[in-house]
Structures are given as C-alpha cells and as structure tokens.
Amino acid sequence: MSTTPRLLLGPGPSNVPPRVLAAMSQPLLGHLDPAFLEIMSAVQRDLRALFGTTHELTLPLSAPGSAGMEACLANLLERGDDVVVGVHGVFGERMCAVAGRIGARVTRVEAEWGTALSADAMADAIARTRPRVVAFVHAETSTGVRQPVREIAEAARSAGALVVLDCVTSLGGLAVTLDTWGIDAAYSGTQKCLSCPPGLSPISFSEAARARVEARATPVQSWFMDVTLLAGYYGAERVYHHTAPISAIFALAQGLRIVQEEGMPAREARHRAAAELLIERLGTMGFEPLVDAAVRLPPLTTLRLPAAVTDAGEARIRRRLLDEHGIEVGGGLGKLSGQVWRVGLMGENARPESVERLEAALRALL
C-alpha cells in the first residue's frame, strides 16, 4: 500500500509531520504499562495547558470530535433538560441533533451562516428558558467563523447554566482559554490544528461539570462516554475502562510537544499570517472571503467562488486540484454546498508555501 502525497488544505485532516508519523509507528506498549501511563499523563498535562485550564478531567477521548461533542452533551444533559444551542453552521446543527437524541429540550438561537452568533440573542434565550446547558461553537468548520466566547459564556454562567464549547478547529491554532472564559466542557479533534491523525477527541470537564454528572437523577445514557467511568482510567487510579488507542496517543504526545516547542503565540500568529496571505493571493483571482474580517477563523477560510470556478464546475476543479496537483481543498457543507470552498491552513500547513502551491495550481487550472 502506498499513497500519493497530498497537500491537505481542506477542513481536516491536515498533513502530519514526520516526527508524529514516526511516533505512531513505534512498537506498542500495553494500556496499563507504567511506561505508557507516563505518556498518557504527559498528554493530559499538555492538553490542559493548551485548553488553558486546570480541569483535572482533561483527556483524549478514544473517538473523533463528533463523539467528543456527544460526550460533553450526554454527560451534562438528562431527558427533559433545557439546552440553548447557537446555530450558525453544520456543527451547531449537529449539537441540536445530538442533544435532541439525548431527550433534551433544545432552544435554537440562529444566525446567518458565515456570521457570528449574537450575544444578545443568546442571552435572551438563556433568560427565557433558564437552561441546564448552553452550547456553541468556537470555530465553525462549516463556515469559517470564529465566535467570540466571553460574553455568551458570562450570560450562561450568570443564569446558572453550564457552558459547552466546540473547539474542534481552534485548539492548537487559536488561543483557547477555558478557565478565563468560564467553560465547563469542551471538545476538540486531533486532525486539525494539532496536525495529528484523526481519531481522538481531546475533552475537558470542569469541577462544576463533574458535580453535575454526580448529581444526575439518571445514569449517563452512554457507558462508553460516561466521564465518571472514564475518570477511573484517566484519573489517579488508572484502572481499566477500555483499551486506549496506544499508537494514536503516541502520535498526540509528539504533536503536543511540537505545539509547545513553537509556543501558542507564535503558532497563532503563523495561522493568522497564512490566512491573510491566502485571502490576498486568491483575492487577485476573484475568490472573496465569506466572513467579515472581525470574526474570521484563521485556520479555516471560506471563499466565495469566482465565475471561472463555478462555470467550470467547482467539484470538477477540486477534483483536478487533487488529481493533477495533489492538493485537497474542501467543498461547501450544508447550505453552502457549491457556493464556497473551505481552505484549511491548519497546524503544519499554516505556512506561505501552502498558499503558494495552491495559488500556482489554481492559476494553472483556471
């Protein structure tokens, strides 16, 4: 099996650096081996630093980001609980679907796709429904919007609600400061700004969130995702719950080390500079950013397509980018399908060279 090298400029996965690939191909250790548990402890420590939190219950869930979303909501919500969800893209929609299946009563606060949620509208819904949980997305991977967090989180907390934040496309690319913001449960993915393979979802639960889980009237619907059970393995006891995905943890450990070596301020600046260069360069070819500069998400830029692309068939051009130039970009998702491309400059790929390769390929194709 050998795969053609790709430059992965879609909504994730991003390219994985050689150090991380090498870590992943190390011989295995057992999931209860003291040498492995040391690596797990380092991963949990590094994740806390990256999430900007002291929450003890911070861990890499053994499943992708969508499972992380479900773990956050399924632990905090019981049947009949009220939840307010901000919806301005696919992942806010998904939160509603997940919460609905849990049996929660969902109040949607919508905003135009490509714009940020209104903190006032969220505060109104919170005041009206006094929900158990308020959930929204920091970095909407379907639209490229970076949602300001603090005001909504404050409105939620002052109404006694717990706050759940989707950080899938921000962690490792933008500063995430759960404790400063007052977030009770957050989830991310490894395949975006951390430049690790997909498959794990870093999650973090505050003490208030854990207390809420302890106080539930009914058990968490999912055995696999119940954080009180997960705490047995990911806490001080280190007792068996399920078999942790050893090789993926090796990879994440190395990926987190790389983030630390660079430091988040430099890393965030690099993501911003790459996104600005992308918008400038592709702007000269008629690609227009969908999102206002004030709330753009540097790791993922949505671009309205010029006629040269739509006339030729946007899916066809994307396929030629992939086949002839080895470059993957993402199509529009949901109601933006066919209207935009999603260009990820995440983690290792947030560099001028990525923009230059994409620009050159597009100039050759259009």
Place this chain on the structure above:
Amino acid sequence: MSTTPRLLLGPGPSNVPPRVLAAMSQPLLGHLDPAFLEIMSAVQRDLRALFGTTHELTLPLSAPGSAGMEACLANLLERGDDVVVGVHGVFGERMCAVAGRIGARVTRVEAEWGTALSADAMADAIARTRPRVVAFVHAETSTGVRQPVREIAEAARSAGALVVLDCVTSLGGLAVTLDTWGIDAAYSGTQKCLSCPPGLSPISFSEAARARVEARATPVQSWFMDVTLLAGYYGAERVYHHTAPISAIFALAQGLRIVQEEGMPAREARHRAAAELLIERLGTMGFEPLVDAAVRLPPLTTLRLPAAVTDAGEARIRRRLLDEHGIEVGGGLGKLSGQVWRVGLMGENARPESVERLEAALRALL
C-alpha cells in the same frame, strides 16, 4: 519518545508487525479522497470475509471494542425492550450495564466464570421473556472461554429475537461465521487477533438488524453510533459523517491483508498450537488452566497460579516480568482478580517463540 520493546502477552493489545506499523506511518489522505475510499472499500470487503458474512453494513467503527458493543445494543434496543444477556465474565456484565443505560429490561442468564453458558438456560430465558435481542460473548476475554454459538443463536432466532455477538477476542484468531450462525450484529476489536493497534471496532449488521433500526419508534440515542447515519459514509454514497481515523484504517487494511495471506484455517491452527504449547510448558511449573479443554479460547488462556507465584505476590511477579524481561501478561479481571493470569497468544504472538520466552523468564524469576 522511545519505548522499550515489549512482548505483549496480555489480553490485548498484541504486538503489531512491522508492515502494519509502516502502513500507519504513511502520509495521510483526506477521508473523502477517492484513493482513501478505495482503501476503505477494501477494508470493508476484507472484514466481511473475516466475519463470514455478506452483510453490506460491515465497517470499522471509529472507536474501540466497548463502543462497538454499545453501537450494536443502542441501535437494536429501545427503552423498555427486553434483552437476554449471557453473563459469565466481565464483558457479559458490561453488556448488561450498556443495555441498562439504554433503558432496556435486562434478563441475565449467568454461568460460573470460566465455564460456558448453558444453551438450555438461554433458551428458557428466551422462551420466558420473548426478547427483542439476545446478546452474548463468543470469546470472553476475562475468563478465556470460547462459547459455542449455534444453539443459542437458533433458540433466539426461532423466538424472533435478533442476536448480538461479542467477537472481540475471536475475530482473526478463530473462525467467525456470522451468516452460518445467524448473527444479526457483531463487534470486534483490532488489537487482539488482528495485531493492529487498538482504537477501531469492526462491526457488522444484518439486513434484519437494519430493518429493525428503520422500524424503531424512537431515534437511536447516539448520533455518533447510529448505523443509519454511518451507512451514509460507509455505504455507496460516501458522504461525510465524521472524519474517519485515516492512519488507523491504513493499519487495519494492512493487518487484514496479512490475515488473508495466511488464511484463517492456518491461522486458527497456529493459535490452537500456541495455546496448547503454553498449557503444556507452564503446566510443568504448576500453572493450571481454568477452563475445560472443550471450551478453551486459544487466543487467551487463563491460568490458575501456582503457590510460587501467589506467595511472591502475583502482581509483583507480573511487574518483574515486565520490567526485567519486557513481557506483559494480564492479571485476573473482576472476581478472578489475584487468582489467575490471562495470557494472550494473539495474532502475531501466537507462536512457539512467545511461549518459550515466557517460560524462560518465569523460570528465571521463580
């Protein structure tokens, strides 16, 4: 990061062969890249062959075996449904816990740990409760029992129940023939007899199981595990559901190829021969098999400990095996804790050399 090489003779993970490690360190492809989807199709085809099924909905769930268990039960059971579960070890217990959280009414049919379930007792419970689902474990990783499948499955099907089978420690080490047995939903893990890293759960759903999911009165409680949504990505449409764990799929593709090259008859014979050699060699040192020969599970042998081990402290001897000889074996789980060791000779490790290294190390230590 560099880890000391281990010989992994516990209940999984087993050692991963170099070809699989190399596959996992290949540069990534996107989860919608046609080149990746080809690999996914090959994995699904190979899993069908290995499960002995033509079930279209056969796929590697992006989470470990415990999540595979939950996916099978959560799709087929609704609140208030009856389920009969065979319980003769930790994983039957876990099925009860999972089904209970789903809101099903659980009827337990117990057998002594280390023995097989009685088909008559299962049939009685099925006749009495007319359950929606009958669930039991083919290969109890906590006890080392290989459960005969056919009679129980027939009793279930003739009562109109769907049959769920845990194949975590059998798939790739013992013949699994879902269609001949009449199994509607099965799950496994990659880190046992397939000698791939942990993190994925191969699952398979029959047409009857899918029809049951379609006919549910309530949505599946889990968005992440809902097979009707999973079918969008793992079926002909190949539409986005979640980001598949690319590197782990590369590894599984290679692991399945290795299984095919050897062929299941040879592979099963190799597992049986290794287990027999283990029992013979360690028998001379006072280790006694817990399980009757007729229902022993070759990939995982439980051994009662001689006084030389218990007197010295079994956990201490296991730790010295690991630290001084680089060999991991498993301790007893649940009510067998402290009483037995669980020695896995799975996949790549089911070879005389594994037994010889373990025997030599134990002779040095005792």
